[in-house]
Amino acid sequence: KQEVTQIPAALSVPEGENLVLNCSFTDSAIYNLQWFRQDPGKGLTSLLLIQSSQREQTSGRLNASLDKSSGRSTLYIAASQPGDSATYLCAVHTGTASKLTFGTGTRLQVTL
């Protein structure tokens, strides 16, 4: 059974700092991995999708890496801004299933 863990659970940084969010998963037979952003009481916004054959994906100030063999992914946020404050969720699509398994998320606060 796939288990997804995210650390840290919460993070507070001053504006402008670069930061790394971590995601680990137990079953390396994944189809892809997706990072989402969730604002309080809101839906899930897809940030980046990494296929199992890829090592990383970039979108603007966001860079996500994937090391399938070790069961790890990182989300790097450059030059953080207060508008980046949200919960970041990692979700894995395991190859034998048609579902996503989510981590518990990292709650990020970027302060002025």
Next chain:
Amino acid sequence: EPEVTQTPSHQVTQMGQEVILRCVPISNHLYFYWYRQILGQKVEFLVSFYNNEISEKSEIFDDQFSVERPDGSNFTLKIRSTKLEDSAMYFCASSGARGPGYTFGSGTRLTVV
């Protein structure tokens, strides 16, 4: 950009009542899903739907739950007799195939009183 639309955004219902949550997936997508998130907890998979039938369901998706695609555009989740513990945010999602990623709706917050 295409989006998944969910209605209503918030529903309050009495325990024991039936509720139907509605979703309009992205038009050319083939796979449809329901997930839920109890306040403060993980997003959990409920059910996936492909080719007009359930392709996978979780242990949460018991006989009280059902899904339907009544026409070419809507995808619904019905809870027959709601319980207090069904209170959660319910998310609909769709994907074009098992690979290119999921698009989620903004959710329906269900409150059972």
